[in-house]
Amino acid sequence: MKTKDRIVAAALQLFNEQGEANVTTNHIAAHLGISPGNLYYHFRNKNDIIHRIFQQYAEHLRKSFTPVTGPASASPAVWFHYLDAIFYVMWEFRFFYANLNDILHRDPELHKKYLAVQRELAVNLQALLRELNAQQVLAIPDQEIDPLTQTLKMVVSFWVSYQSAQSLDPRISQAVLYEGVARVLLLLKPYFHPEKGAELAKLSEHYQALARTPSDPFHK
Amino acid sequence: MKTKDRIVAAALQLFNEQGEANVTTNHIAAHLGISPGNLYYHFRNKNDIIHRIFQQYAEHLRKSFTPVTGPASASPAVWFHYLDAIFYVMWEFRFFYANLNDILHRDPELHKKYLAVQRELAVNLQALLRELNAQQVLAIPDQEIDPLTQTLKMVVSFWVSYQSAQSLDPRISQAVLYEGVARVLLLLKPYFHPEKGAELAKLSEHYQALARTPSDPFHK
Amino acid sequence: MKTKDRIVAAALQLFNEQGEANVTTNHIAAHLGISPGNLYYHFRNKNDIIHRIFQQYAEHLRKSFTPVTGPASASPAVWFHYLDAIFYVMWEFRFFYANLNDILHRDPELHKKYLAVQRELAVNLQALLRELNAQQVLAIPDQEIDPLTQTLKMVVSFWVSYQSAQSLDPRISQAVLYEGVARVLLLLKPYFHPEKGAELAKLSEHYQALARTPSDPFHK
Amino acid sequence: MKTKDRIVAAALQLFNEQGEANVTTNHIAAHLGISPGNLYYHFRNKNDIIHRIFQQYAEHLRKSFTPVTGPASASPAVWFHYLDAIFYVMWEFRFFYANLNDILHRDPELHKKYLAVQRELAVNLQALLRELNAQQVLAIPDQEIDPLTQTLKMVVSFWVSYQSAQSLDPRISQAVLYEGVARVLLLLKPYFHPEKGAELAKLSEHYQALARTPSDPFHK
DNA sequence: GATGAATGAGTATTCATTCAT
DNA sequence: GATGAATGAATACTCATTCAT
Numbered sequence: 001m002k003t004k005d006r007i008v009a010a011a012l013q014l015f016n017e018q019g020e021a022n023v024t025t026n027h028i029a030a031h032l033g034i035s036p037g038n039l040y041y042h043f044r045n046k047n048d049i050i051h052r053i054f055q056q057y058a059e060h061l062r063k064s065f066t067p068v069t070g071p072a073s074a075s076p077a078v079w080f081h082y083l084d085a086i087f088y089v090m091w092e093f094r095f096f097y098a099n100l101n102d103i104l105h106r107d108p109e110l111h112k113k114y115l116a117v118q119r120e121l122a123v124n125l126q127a128l129l130r131e132l133n134a135q136q137v138l139a140i141p142d143q144e145i146d147p148l149t150q151t152l153k154m155v156v157s158f159w160v161s162y163q164s165a166q167s168l169d170p171r172i173s174q175a176v177l178y179e180g181v182a183r184v185l186l187l188l189k190p191y192f193h194p195e196k197g198a199e200l201a202k203l204s205e206h207y208q209a210l211a212r213t214p215s216d217p218f219h220k
Numbered sequence: 221m222k223t224k225d226r227i228v229a230a231a232l233q234l235f236n237e238q239g240e241a242n243v244t245t246n247h248i249a250a251h252l253g254i255s256p257g258n259l260y261y262h263f264r265n266k267n268d269i270i271h272r273i274f275q276q277y278a279e280h281l282r283k284s285f286t287p288v289t290g291p292a293s294a295s296p297a298v299w300f301h302y303l304d305a306i307f308y309v310m311w312e313f314r315f316f317y318a319n320l321n322d323i324l325h326r327d328p329e330l331h332k333k334y335l336a337v338q339r340e341l342a343v344n345l346q347a348l349l350r351e352l353n354a355q356q357v358l359a360i361p362d363q364e365i366d367p368l369t370q371t372l373k374m375v376v377s378f379w380v381s382y383q384s385a386q387s388l389d390p391r392i393s394q395a396v397l398y399e400g401v402a403r404v405l406l407l408l409k410p411y412f413h414p415e416k417g418a419e420l421a422k423l424s425e426h427y428q429a430l431a432r433t434p435s436d437p438f439h440k
Numbered sequence: 441m442k443t444k445d446r447i448v449a450a451a452l453q454l455f456n457e458q459g460e461a462n463v464t465t466n467h468i469a470a471h472l473g474i475s476p477g478n479l480y481y482h483f484r485n486k487n488d489i490i491h492r493i494f495q496q497y498a499e500h501l502r503k504s505f506t507p508v509t510g511p512a513s514a515s516p517a518v519w520f521h522y523l524d525a526i527f528y529v530m531w532e533f534r535f536f537y538a539n540l541n542d543i544l545h546r547d548p549e550l551h552k553k554y555l556a557v558q559r560e561l562a563v564n565l566q567a568l569l570r571e572l573n574a575q576q577v578l579a580i581p582d583q584e585i586d587p588l589t590q591t592l593k594m595v596v597s598f599w600v601s602y603q604s605a606q607s608l609d610p611r612i613s614q615a616v617l618y619e620g621v622a623r624v625l626l627l628l629k630p631y632f633h634p635e636k637g638a639e640l641a642k643l644s645e646h647y648q649a650l651a652r653t654p655s656d657p658f659h660k
Numbered sequence: 661m662k663t664k665d666r667i668v669a670a671a672l673q674l675f676n677e678q679g680e681a682n683v684t685t686n687h688i689a690a691h692l693g694i695s696p697g698n699l700y701y702h703f704r705n706k707n708d709i710i711h712r713i714f715q716q717y718a719e720h721l722r723k724s725f726t727p728v729t730g731p732a733s734a735s736p737a738v739w740f741h742y743l744d745a746i747f748y749v750m751w752e753f754r755f756f757y758a759n760l761n762d763i764l765h766r767d768p769e770l771h772k773k774y775l776a777v778q779r780e781l782a783v784n785l786q787a788l789l790r791e792l793n794a795q796q797v798l799a800i801p802d803q804e805i806d807p808l809t810q811t812l813k814m815v816v817s818f819w820v821s822y823q824s825a826q827s828l829d830p831r832i833s834q835a836v837l838y839e840g841v842a843r844v845l846l847l848l849k850p851y852f853h854p855e856k857g858a859e860l861a862k863l864s865e866h867y868q869a870l871a872r873t874p875s876d877p878f879h880k
Numbered sequence: 881g882a883t884g885a886a887t888g889a890g891t892a893t894t895c896a897t898t899c900a901t
Numbered sequence: 902g903a904t905g906a907a908t909g910a911a912t913a914c915t916c917a918t919t920c921a922t
Binding site: 019021098099100101102104105108111112114115118147154155157158161162164165166168170186190 | 239319324325328331334367377381384385388390406
């Protein structure tokens with residue numbers, strides 16, 4: 001693993017554990033046993049590191065939320081895929097969600113990338129919902145697709161912040177994020193096709209069980 | 221106006237305009253034309269000032285969301301009252317919403333007060349929704365009252381952050397917050413009694429109109 | 441009791457309890473329930489207060505160490521008088537002994553007064569020792585009177601500091617100061633007339649007993 | 661000379677010249693022509709610098725007062741060694757002696773180290789005195805060894821403070837410290853073996869001469 | 881690729897003292 | 902006599918970033 005990648009990985013880890021504001025570039029360097037100068041050889045900036053992390057984040061979003069089309073999209077496996085992806089992104093980049101505005105407003109270039117990714121994501125989500133409508137899994141009135149997409153994005157975007165504000169401990173657990181996944185499912189519940197009720201119940205059960213797990217297992 | 225109050229007012233204004241993290245105690249003092257020492261004569265801390273602002277915030281919440289009981293709660297005036305209160309609190313303390321976690325996790329004492337206020341608010345909101353159920357204005361199934369309360373709180377709590385993240389300009393307009401009020405109404409829409417449809421439409425119209433207003437008028 | 445005197449008394453108490461450097465003029469005023477302005481109405485300075493305390497200190501020294509002359513000086517009561525006076529002055533003005541150099545070098549005027557008092561004290565002590573020589577209580581060779589005086593003064597002057605440095609707790613107990621009194625007696629021991637041995641033993645016993653007392657009684 | 665060492669040396673010099681309390685970290689940095697940030701790159705704290713100085717102090721004490729055993733301890737050279745060491749430590753770390761209690765009570769960790777060093781020193785001094793007894797240089801009754809050790813330590817510890825209080829100028833001269841060395845010798849005088857009188861006189865003469873020297877030579 | 885010493889602007893806070901009322 | 906609001910200079914410490922080697 002190259003130094004450049006090790007820096008990104010260490011920064012991500014420390015940001016997630018301690019909050020981006022509390023992690024200095026010197027901390028990252030010390031954590032890796034390299035010199036601060038070396039860190040600045042690979043990255044022009046602290047923000048530059050965050051850009052690289054954001055890139056990973058964006059790639060995950062793109063890969064994970066490319067709409068599956070055709071009958072395959074009706075299978076339960078697809079639901080697990082999307083919901084696990086939501087969890088993964090919330091957990092892996094929780095520092096980003098926890099400090100979204102600080103990070104974005106400090107760096108307009110990153111902010112623009114973020115907005116582009118969000119737009120793209122919205123398009124994908126809408127396509128996805130329409131596909132699920134077509135596959136008779138969901139039944140969302142057309143004019144509600146847009147606001148629902150927005151609500152979903154908003155809940156996912158601020159679930160980490162919301163939960164962090166609920167506890168004196170700034171760190172969040174995986175359990176709390178699975179709760180967020182279950183909440184997303186709840187938002188979709190009114191639109192599930194009647195005969196998909198059992199399927200929904202099973203999914204819901206699955207994530208609620210994970211939300212009850214005290215340890216931090218990762219769904220595979 | 222006493223110096224102590226002028227400090228609180230100036231701090232609130234500057235925090236809202238520039239973000240709490242970017243406003244130093246010296247900035248506040250300079251903005252008022254007083255010495256830093258004088259500021260520290262009236263407040264022990266920067267946090268002490270924030271505590272005072274939070275107190276104002278909490279008082280507004282308490283006063284504004286004390287549930288109205290009896291037939292009066294069915295009048296449209298009550299809706300205007302509550303929705304305007306939501307707007308007021310989001311606008312007047314937007315710096316707080318925009319930096320919620322930073323502020324809370326830096327000051328555990330404040331965090332405890334915040335959690336207490338939130339609990340109290342949840343109780344009041346639930347009582348309010350039940351009363352509106354009783355008055356046949358809403359028809360929320362009992363087991364949905366709690367999750368709905370949570371969702372409402374979450375949307376209000378992070379609307380400012382959410383909207384801030386959507387724009388390159390960190391400052392948010394009143395219009396955007398009226399949009400948030402309209403969104404709250406939207407969350408309640410499914411539960412409105414059928415014959416209250418017209419009333420709802422009127423309310424919705426009102427706030428959507430405000431959300432379209434480019435200048436910053438304030439509903440009275 | 442006049443405000444002026446109350447200020448001096450409060451300052452002395454707080455200085456002794458918490459150390460002069462840790463007691464601000466505002467502390468003193470708050471402790472008395474008066475305004476800082478009022479304190480400065482009565483005293484030009486924090487140093488001015490210390491001057492007043494020093495004056496009390498100097499008066500005690502003068503009164504207590506005026507040499508008793510004639511056969512009376514041979515009585516044990518005289519010894520108790522002098523040794524109790526040493527204890528009193530160490531206890532009552534322990535903040536002064538604990539911060540001697542800080543206080544003196546910050547205020548040359550006070551320093552001059554201090555040096556004058558010390559010179560006067562040295563003269564008195566020497567006269568006293570000579571009288572005790574004359575009364576056949578002590579037998580100090582003439583050329584040793586001066587160095588002995590100096591040693592006595594030095595031990596008394598820095599006993600408080602010395603003991604404070606021996607303990608992690610900056611506060612000193614009365615017991616520890618009685619130990620200092622016993623130490624003074626020890627310095628004189630070699631010069632006691634052989635037949636005064638019993639008397640010396642009794643004195644020594646007395647102060648060593650007090651040094652063992654855990655509570656803080658005051659000898660009268 | 662490395663920057664780290666230069667900082668320690670400059671701090672020691674400025675502390676000795678102006679008193680520890682009057683020397684800020686910025687003063688030290690400015691005096692060396694380096695940035696305050698650089699100083700904090702090498703030391704976490706002002707206290708951290710003092711810890712480093714204390715370490716040097718402790719090392720000197722340990723090295724210099726390791727008891728010499730055997731007949732060698734009877735030679736005059738040994739006396740010069742010990743008395744010069746006393747002088748050196750009083751001179752080189754005079755700021756420490758001048759502000760002992762301020763420095764110790766502000767930093768409990770340092771205070772503990774200090775007490776440990778003092779205990780070790782007491783043990784060494786007692787061993788040394790016993791060896792000199794064995795070598796027939798001194799004749800100290802066994803039960804007087806402990807109090808004598810204490811007195812020696814106390815005189816050395818507070819000689820700097822004592823002398824500083826005697827003069828309006830807070831700075832102390834080397835001459836005055838040589839006087840302190842002579843005083844130490846005086847305390848031992850009663851216990852010198854009769855036939856060592858000439859030797860003692862020579863030693864005493866030596867340090868008294870240095871105490872009379874206005875310039876600041878250093879015995880080698 | 882990597883080191884690590886160096887920069888310097890920035891920030892919250894303290895406290896003896898003043899003065900209009 | 903007394904109030905209490907106001908002053909302002911001073912201080913320890915941080916951290917993203919640079920650059921000679």
